[in-house]
Amino acid sequence: MIIKITPKSPFNFELSAKIFSNGDPQIQRYEKGSYWQLIWLNNKLVLITVRSLGSVDKPELSVSLKPDNELNKKDNVIARKILTSIFNLDFDLRYFYEDRIMSKLTLKLCGLNSPTTPTFFEAIVSSIIEQQISLKATRSIETRMIKEFGDMLQLDGKTYYSFPTPETISNLEREDLRGSGLSFRKAEYVIGLSKSIEENNLDLNELKTKNTSEIISELLKIRGIGVWTAELAVIRGLHRLVALPADDIGLRKVVSHYYNNDKPVSADELRRIAKGWGKWSGLAAFYLVVADIMSIKI
DNA sequence: AGCCAGGTTTAAT
DNA sequence: ATTAAACATGGC
Numbered sequence: 001m002i003i004k005i006t007p008k009s010p011f012n013f014e015l016s017a018k019i020f021s022n023g024d025p026q027i028q029r030y031e032k033g034s035y036w037q038l039i040w041l042n043n044k045l046v047l048i049t050v051r052s053l054g055s056v057d058k059p060e061l062s063v064s065l066k067p068d069n070e071l072n073k074k075d076n077v078i079a080r081k082i083l084t085s086i087f088n089l090d091f092d093l094r095y096f097y098e099d100r101i102m103s104k105l106t107l108k109l110c111g112l113n114s115p116t117t118p119t120f121f122e123a124i125v126s127s128i129i130e131q132q133i134s135l136k137a138t139r140s141i142e143t144r145m146i147k148e149f150g151d152m153l154q155l156d157g158k159t160y161y162s163f164p165t166p167e168t169i170s171n172l173e174r175e176d177l178r179g180s181g182l183s184f185r186k187a188e189y190v191i192g193l194s195k196s197i198e199e200n201n202l203d204l205n206e207l208k209t210k211n212t213s214e215i216i217s218e219l220l221k222i223r224g225i226g227v228w229t230a231e232l233a234v235i236r237g238l239h240r241l242v243a244l245p246a247d248d249i250g251l252r253k254v255v256s257h258y259y260n261n262d263k264p265v266s267a268d269e270l271r272r273i274a275k276g277w278g279k280w281s282g283l284a285a286f287y288l289v290v291a292d293i294m295s296i297k298i
Numbered sequence: 299a300g301c302c303a304g305g306t307t308t309a310a311t
Numbered sequence: 312a313t314t315a316a317a318c319a320t321g322g323c
Contacts, residue, residue: 185318
């Protein structure tokens with residue numbers, strides 16, 4: 001099944017899709033103009049593949065869903081919603097581009113939108129795994145975990161994996177996740193989180209509807225989630241771009257590079273600088289991180 | 299080889 | 312109330 005989506009302009013699909021794509025082709029990958037991701041659609045595992053038919057100024061996406069023998073119109077609508085969320089397609093970047101401080105960077109990265117995980121759960125778990133270790137270390141741990149405990153779909157001779165569900169993780173022992181490279185501590189956090197979801201003590205879908213500060217304060221009650229993790233989770237999982245991980249070492253390094261001649265920046269200084277980004281602080285932080293990854297000079 | 303990397307909890311002071 | 316220790320993997 002093929003559906004078409006028309007994002008708000010400007011939108012640079014290639015740039016937005018590749019920047020945080022998982023390096024493993026069986027999980028989430030951008031290559032030669034195509035982005036793919038295995039997702040749950042009404043209890044059916046479906047591989048979505050996205051290609052661009054348009055340009056940055058006139059974006060147009062073609063989305064293929066496979067296998068499609070069991071898909072109906074409702075699935076179609078949900079798939080559209082999920083993709084709109086993943087690529088933040090409802091978000092009009094032009095407002096952000098009016099920001100004076102970001103103007104140079106936004107010219108170089110025009111059309112880059114901030115990506116979101118297919119589910120909020122995935123963003124929370126990823127953020128927990130990312131605590132204290134490098135992004136590279138995180139990625140290899142996550143890849144092992146997804147391949148071992150995620151659901152699998154074989155299509156056209158290839159194998160794809162989705163992120164493990166709360167149900168699956170809630171039934172694991174901490175030794176299982178330790179095998180993927182999580183610490184015993186983090187394994188406990190992730191399993192505990194999954195169990196409280198499965199036991200209906202935590203409803204992420206309901207939580208999603210609340211305002212950002214409420215969501216963060218709810219997340220903070222969960223064992224294993226501190227301020228940094230909660231902020232990262234709402235940014236990566238819910239497009240709550242107001243949130244800003246001011247204590248984040250990586251972000252502070254990037255800000256020191258672009259705003260302070262590479263001299264170290266404290267969390268408070270970062271907060272002060274971030275005031276200039278207004279309500280787009282989370283997006284500004286994202287742009288800075290991407291600019292750093294791509295070694296962009298301004 | 300050893301320390302740091304986009305933290306958090308637990309256990310001592 | 313504040314501080315220290317433990318923790319996982321990958322990169323340098």
